[in-house]
Amino acid sequence: xxxxxxxIGAVVLAPFIGGLIQGFDRVxxxxxxxxxxxxxxxxxxxxxxxxxxxxxxxxSQQILYAYMHLAMMVLALFMLFMGQDALMLLFILAxxxxxxxxxxxxxxxxxxxxGAQREIMMMVAYEPILILMVIGMYLVNGNFRLQAVFExxxxxxxxxxxxxxxxxxxxxxKFQKSPFDxxxxxxxxxxxxxxxxxxxxxxxxxxxxxxxxYEVAFxxxxxxxxxxxxxxxxxxxxxxxxxxxxxxDNLCARLTTIWxxxxxxxxxxxxxxxxxxxxxxx
Amino acid sequence: MPSAAPTQLWLVVALIxxxxxxxxxxxxxxxxxxRNILVIxxxxxxxLAGVALAVQGPFMLQAxxxxxxxxxxxxxxxxxxxxxxxYKQKIWPVFAMGIVQAxxxxxxxxxxxxxxxNPTFILDSLSTILVLIISIVGSVIVVYGIGYMHVHEHHAxxxxxxxxRFFFFLTGFLGLMNGLVLTDSLKWLAxxxxxxxxxxxxxxxxxxxxxxxxxxxxxxxxxxxxxxxLGFGVALAQHEGGNxxxxxxxxxxxxxxxxxxxxxxxxxxxxxxxxxxxxxxxVAPTPVSALLHSSTMVxxxxxxxxxxxxxxxxxxxxxxxxxxxxxxFAVTSAIAISQSNxxxxxxxxxxxxxxxxxxxxxxxxxxxxxxxxxxxxYHAISKALLFLCVGTIEQQIGSRDIDDMSGIMLKMPxxxxxxxxxxxxxxxxxxxxxxxxxMAIASSGHAPIVLLLLVIGSALTIFFWAKWLGRIITTAYHxxxxxxxLPFSMKGALSLLVLMVIAGGxxxxxxxxxxxxxxxxxxxxxxxxxxxxxxxxxxxxxxxxWPLITIIVVVAGVVLMALLGLRNSHTRLPFxxxxxxxxxxxxxxxxxxxxxxxxxxxSSFYFAPWFGEIGITKWANxxxxxxxxxxxxxxxxx
Numbered sequence: 001x002x003x004x005x006x007x008i009g010a011v012v013l014a015p016f017i018g019g020l021i022q023g024f025d026r027v028x029x030x031x032x033x034x035x036x037x038x039x040x041x042x043x044x045x046x047x048x049x050x051x052x053x054x055x056x057x058x059x060s061q062q063i064l065y066a067y068m069h070l071a072m073m074v075l076a077l078f079m080l081f082m083g084q085d086a087l088m089l090l091f092i093l094a095x096x097x098x099x100x101x102x103x104x105x106x107x108x109x110x111x112x113x114x115g116a117q118r119e120i121m122m123m124v125a126y127e128p129i130l131i132l133m134v135i136g137m138y139l140v141n142g143n144f145r146l147q148a149v150f151e152x153x154x155x156x157x158x159x160x161x162x163x164x165x166x167x168x169x170x171x172x173x174k175f176q177k178s179p180f181d182x183x184x185x186x187x188x189x190x191x192x193x194x195x196x197x198x199x200x201x202x203x204x205x206x207x208x209x210x211x212x213x214y215e216v217a218f219x220x221x222x223x224x225x226x227x228x229x230x231x232x233x234x235x236x237x238x239x240x241x242x243x244x245x246x247x248x249d250n251l252c253a254r255l256t257t258i259w260x261x262x263x264x265x266x267x268x269x270x271x272x273x274x275x276x277x278x279x280x281x282x
Numbered sequence: 283m284p285s286a287a288p289t290q291l292w293l294v295v296a297l298i299x300x301x302x303x304x305x306x307x308x309x310x311x312x313x314x315x316x317r318n319i320l321v322i323x324x325x326x327x328x329x330l331a332g333v334a335l336a337v338q339g340p341f342m343l344q345a346x347x348x349x350x351x352x353x354x355x356x357x358x359x360x361x362x363x364x365x366x367x368x369y370k371q372k373i374w375p376v377f378a379m380g381i382v383q384a385x386x387x388x389x390x391x392x393x394x395x396x397x398x399x400n401p402t403f404i405l406d407s408l409s410t411i412l413v414l415i416i417s418i419v420g421s422v423i424v425v426y427g428i429g430y431m432h433v434h435e436h437h438a439x440x441x442x443x444x445x446x447r448f449f450f451f452l453t454g455f456l457g458l459m460n461g462l463v464l465t466d467s468l469k470w471l472a473x474x475x476x477x478x479x480x481x482x483x484x485x486x487x488x489x490x491x492x493x494x495x496x497x498x499x500x501x502x503x504x505x506x507x508x509x510x511x512l513g514f515g516v517a518l519a520q521h522e523g524g525n526x527x528x529x530x531x532x533x534x535x536x537x538x539x540x541x542x543x544x545x546x547x548x549x550x551x552x553x554x555x556x557x558x559x560x561x562x563x564x565v566a567p568t569p570v571s572a573l574l575h576s577s578t579m580v581x582x583x584x585x586x587x588x589x590x591x592x593x594x595x596x597x598x599x600x601x602x603x604x605x606x607x608x609x610x611f612a613v614t615s616a617i618a619i620s621q622s623n624x625x626x627x628x629x630x631x632x633x634x635x636x637x638x639x640x641x642x643x644x645x646x647x648x649x650x651x652x653x654x655x656x657x658x659x660y661h662a663i664s665k666a667l668l669f670l671c672v673g674t675i676e677q678q679i680g681s682r683d684i685d686d687m688s689g690i691m692l693k694m695p696x697x698x699x700x701x702x703x704x705x706x707x708x709x710x711x712x713x714x715x716x717x718x719x720x721m722a723i724a725s726s727g728h729a730p731i732v733l734l735l736l737v738i739g740s741a742l743t744i745f746f747w748a749k750w751l752g753r754i755i756t757t758a759y760h761x762x763x764x765x766x767x768l769p770f771s772m773k774g775a776l777s778l779l780v781l782m783v784i785a786g787g788x789x790x791x792x793x794x795x796x797x798x799x800x801x802x803x804x805x806x807x808x809x810x811x812x813x814x815x816x817x818x819x820x821x822x823x824x825x826x827x828w829p830l831i832t833i834i835v836v837v838a839g840v841v842l843m844a845l846l847g848l849r850n851s852h853t854r855l856p857f858x859x860x861x862x863x864x865x866x867x868x869x870x871x872x873x874x875x876x877x878x879x880x881x882x883x884x885s886s887f888y889f890a891p892w893f894g895e896i897g898i899t900k901w902a903n904x905x906x907x908x909x910x911x912x913x914x915x916x917x918x919x920x
Binding site: 054055056057058059060061063064067068071072078079082084087088091092094095098101102104105106107108110111112113114116117120121123124127128131132135138139142143144145193198199201276280 | 688689709710711716720723724727730733734737738740741742744745748749751752753755756757758759760817818821822824825829832833836837839840841843844847852853854855856857858859870882883884886887
């Protein structure tokens, strides 16, 4: 029962944490660029404003995809805290992203469609790495259930250092940070027209933003999974990854889809595989 | 296993002979009306007999005296037909292989004198699953064929064979497949095997265009090669002291016959390098492709492989089989990305999923085996649905190109919605295909190369499904949709299949726990990794409880909510880099430079230079051949 309370608590708290992280992201990014930046709570103001607007859609399916995106994201977080099968968790996450992609594809707008197709490419690029990461957890703990990771004594980072590095690239993609912000970028970084989420407006966009809060909290939380035994080390890891992603975001420009794909399937996948092979030998 | 009651005997006869006889009558029928009635009777009979047989539970049936000679006769007939086709149509490789087969038959009979064993039929859990798939999904496809062929007749090329003949081979196919999965005699297996090969030859070549002829010939060459390999395997098994039954072959330690039969299963289930026949098969009318790809033909190969799996589990053959299947899965999933022809995408996806089944059979843990079963069942339903949808769309819009399918949501909302459900069922939870893929990946943890191939393949699968699904659901806002007019049989078949897909998705947990997982645990208890696998299976079992139900409830809830939220009038046109021209449905036209109207158009990503069919096949086929050769190396033959 304790686990269930924790999971429900996480589902309730995650959007606030995710929102705060994004607010902090905006402040920090602004400082890096020599601006003052918005208030810390800006993401919350944005979302509240979006939710209060009238519902404008291009077609009626969009509502379905926006809500499905959020619902699956929430479900994934719930499953994570319930210690469920990690591989299935990835598929639920994929479902969530795919809903958003379909939302982008369902509209006859070239921008939205190109963004959506890029998003699928990104999914294809990072999915193997996430699966290999889960396989790594299985090789270490002998079980796919996250419960086994929670109960393990030895921090995962010690057994999966290269997988951790590979995972960082996934975090960059999921945070929509340069050079991987191909489908849509979050801060009007370098876009003239938004991509994937271009044709969403009002409450639907608000729902997608909430889902993104969950996403940010979820993927940053997974970083913590690499060192569960000590809260402070986990916190430092998460903070480090966060700052690193911002730094890279401000250092890089957006690169092409093909470049991203090549990079992910050579460098990142190579790192992940090396780690997996290393785990086999032990 | 109890021996068969008289009713069961008659049910088996009805399942095998019923469709063939009624098909023959349909061929002879003078009017279209009589023919349709006969075809519907055949399908209803098959479906009912299949269900009745499944309900009654397992049995073993020793056919009466004299049937052995019937087998000899049928064997001779099959060889004669192969020789005849090879000679008449000048397909010399087939003729040559026919002669080899004839020699084999003669040699066998000289070797052991006149005695011929009577066939045995066995209904166990595995054949029950197959009988249900064949007799239900197969029958639905045949019913769809009635409406489809009515339209097809009118714009088919003048060379086309008669529709009556078409239905004879179509329903006959079901009977032969039922025989194939029910028999335990290797000899009868070979007869049914050859029978399905011939049926598929006639069906693929139905339109008799040069392309159809060419592709039918290719299918025949490859499958007769498989049949020959099977024939040698059977002969060798008997030579080494087997009693001519499949169960005996599984238990025996002789590996060479096993390898030969496995090779045959690879040809039938179109594994690389034998995939070309299945790709060519799409020239045939849609019901044929649907039948070949989902419930019959290719499933014969996977069925036999799953049947034999306990025979090679733990041997060094198994690793090669797993590798071969995983290789096919990854490579064909990659090629599917570059295809814009809808039927070709479906074909590559079929080959990929069959590869996954083969890989699971090779991995051989109880978990992998249940993954294979899950995929076998769910793939049959979903793929049948998708093929029928593409056939319907093709008849209406006159193209099978995915890029032409933009906006069909408006033209044919009914079919499109069903197709979308079918595609979703191929890749998302809680549907069985994803569960199967999930279990396959989870059970490959101990085989790194297989694992990598499965992981890559599964990521690529998402790509081609998502981009196609995105294409067909594209639509602007419309107040109401007019449902398209379809013949009753087509509409009925599509509705029935989509209901099966949805019900199957909702009951994944029940089906898995009650039918598939117990079967897998019993069959593969001999796997050296069985203990390891049971830990993982426990995790799967737990997932099949509340988490799966939660997913189903959440998905259903969101769909309902969106349906309720549909009534809203605040719609806008999409942004198109300029002012939209106000013109009804054509919302994708905008005013560009000099006030000229420009149509916004985006084609899909295909990445042809990377995933191109020719480029990949060029190197992947030789690699696949090498992997297959390793099978022979592993048993010390080379």
